[in-house]
Amino acid sequence: MDRHDLVVRAERALTPDGERPITVGVREGRVTDVLDGADAPLTGDRELRAAADEVLLPGLVDSHVHVNEPGRTEWEGFASATRAAALGGVTTLVDMPLNSVPPTTTVAGLDAKRAAADGALAVDVGFWGGAVPENSRSDATGELTALWTRGVFGFKAFLSPSGVDEFGHLSAGELTTAAEAIAAFDGLLIVHAEDPDVLAAAPVAAGRDYAAFLASRPDEAETRAIALVIETARRTGVRAHILHLSSAAALPLIARAREEGVRLTVETCPHYLTLAAETVPAGATGYKCCPPIRDEGNRDLLWRALRDGLVDCVVSDHSPSTPDLKDLDTGDFGTAWGGISGLQVGLPAVWTEARRRGVPLTEVVGWMSSAPARVAGVPDKGAIVPGADADLVLFAPEEEVRVDARDLAHRNPVSAYDGATLTGRVRRTLLRGVEVTATSTTGRMIRRP
Template identity: 60%
Template sequence: MTDSDFDLVLRGNRVYAGAGTGAWEVGVRGGAVAAVVPLGTGLTGDRVVELADDEALIPGLVDSHVHVNEPGRTEWEGFASATRAAAAGGVTTVIDMPLNSIPPTVSVEALEVKREVAAGQAFVDVGFWGGAVPGNTGDLRALHEAGVFGFKCFLLHSGVDEFPQLEPEEMEKDLAELASFDSLLIVHAEDSQVIADAPEPTGPEYSGFLASRPRSAENKAIAQVIDAARRTRGRAHILHLSSADALPLIAAAKREGIRLTVETCPHYLTLLAEEIPDGATAFKCCPPIREASNRELLWQGLQDGTIDFIVSDHSPSTLDLKDLENGDFGVAWGGVSSLQLGLSLIWTEAHRRGIPLETVLEWMSRRPAELAGLGRKGRLEVGADADFAVFAPEDSFVVETAKLHHKNPITPYAGKELTGSVRRTFLRGTEVSGDEPTGRLLRRG
């Protein structure tokens, strides 16, 4: 090969490539992976990165569940801060949720507003989900053709009035509509009536909040989604699974051939209800963090394939909305900020359990990319986008909120010691500096 045959060459003893983990050289040309060859081949490039002995090269993570909130609630988070945080955590692609921004992404016009705002601000690549709300069934096909990756709905109050919930029959109607052009419905599955009948959450006791969002609310709603997917033959995806009680139902649906996928999140896999202090509203999210026995079953569900992958559900807010002064779980905003920390959180727990990094990357890179149909993302192989992170699996650090790029300095992980740190992130072969936003806005297909 001639000098500077590639724009970038990376060499290391631990490269997590599609062909297997090993000592590889990776050649990048035109923003894509152009070669993966054994270490020692001697690829030449305009730039060469030699990994340190303690570093691994991994495919960039894909986080398909991020609330950026811009425009309209940019003080909660925005495209610049969210994508900086993503890059710092090795995430090279995020898909933005359709709510908490104003307007919500429930029409083509609203999608264009969001794209205009995001343009020129993104440090990683950004795609968009559409929203399914009462009355917008006629907008779904146009949004699909405009490039959204699928549609989100709620089966109970979403937390913001401008994104109303669907009743089960409306959800099924929209799922049938989406099936006609093979789009995807992603569902916040908690049953509104079960929660209405549960105790009201008030005060600082976490146990009271947990009782207000019982597992039965998730179980009932997930059963409704499965029934609708069975009848319509549509594609459905369960967001942020926290109730392990639903795993047998999900597994049976998959065996039946129902087109169902399921995600869970770092907070359900690393935190425990028994350890949450009263008044610690940084831990509030919906559905809630549950008990140790439930957590163990979620890990089992991941390992046996019932749960497909892990994404953040990064849902930040301003500090005042977390009601830190009073610590009242009844009034605090429900959402966990973790976009920058996901890989380290999951690797810390997975490593302790003897789960290899290859499996973690399957859960956090390849499978979320597959859900969204992002064939060039989530894998390190020839033809894929040259999106990488340099990860030090044996490194450790203590989470300091002041060092996070999230706009608001609050996270339930403050003070937690984690294993594995992201040292560098590359987007299409260019290192992300945090100074110049080079992320692109992605469209389905």
């Protein structure tokens, strides 16, 4: 019988066939065997047995992370972000094309990203490209093709201001031009969908009252923008993906588009599933994000949509900044940077709420591993199956964890989950069969196949 580099045994493991006891054989960083039972006859140079209170999971895939390096490395960098990812059970992330300088909207920008990441990664990292006005004119879309050829996983566009000057938002016409170009090579267009006219007409956010901020980003901003994305996808045939859905008011639009055969996928985020507008304290700008955290009834509908398959996956939208940009001293929701730092705590946060609702861990992990891998097109990730990378996580689903933002590994100690008590702890994370430690730099830069 062939000997393995590593054999992992677990009485509880999450596989595509559900939860069951298994023995996993690993050779040269890949899963070679998945056998029934925790004592199946495999031999290896190393053995790892999950503790009685642990569940073996596939490494999570987070396809929505803002690393910000180069250019805004004081906000977040590859070393700190990938370390936080590993501590949260995330073994693969896909980096957003902003808020770095330069943004990943040109081949030169992609090269700068890869140079910054080289030698700094604790987990595997891929890259999104960006669709901006400069490369979404009919005479300039060759840059999109060039980025696709260089292995980006798709193209992010904003329909309203992004918050940084170097990453402009698309008009309806530019969206169509970009979609036509991306459809020509069957790429993926991922969209921050908020309508700029609705936002401009809404009350201006100011002060410490969260309700005032929420009023400045109404549901209609999302529903109108999502309707535009759907119509654009219908006309051009492009594969389209809605980023960070916060408003359940858009779910009927999404359902109809799916029924009509529009190629549309949708993500939501842990903060929309676990937090609620009613409980955001005055001046707590750590909760500010765009689109915003909405009310409890909206949250319930997002959970239902996930369980019904209308929303595909759950990813972090980890969007950190320095503490001063969050205006923690004034608590002004109008001026604070909008972004939630949740990369490390996404799994326990979602699992805590899922457990309360009677949702099994198998569903949660599917939404956070195999589903984002499928939507983004990340190969060999998100499942414990022969041929996949041996990205494995030992998770204690009953252990309570009190979050202290100062102890989180991302660069700046700001988190909407600071002080929360969550259920579930990631105890060990393995990347291609090797445990990730505080000094690991074995992560690889991955490309679209």
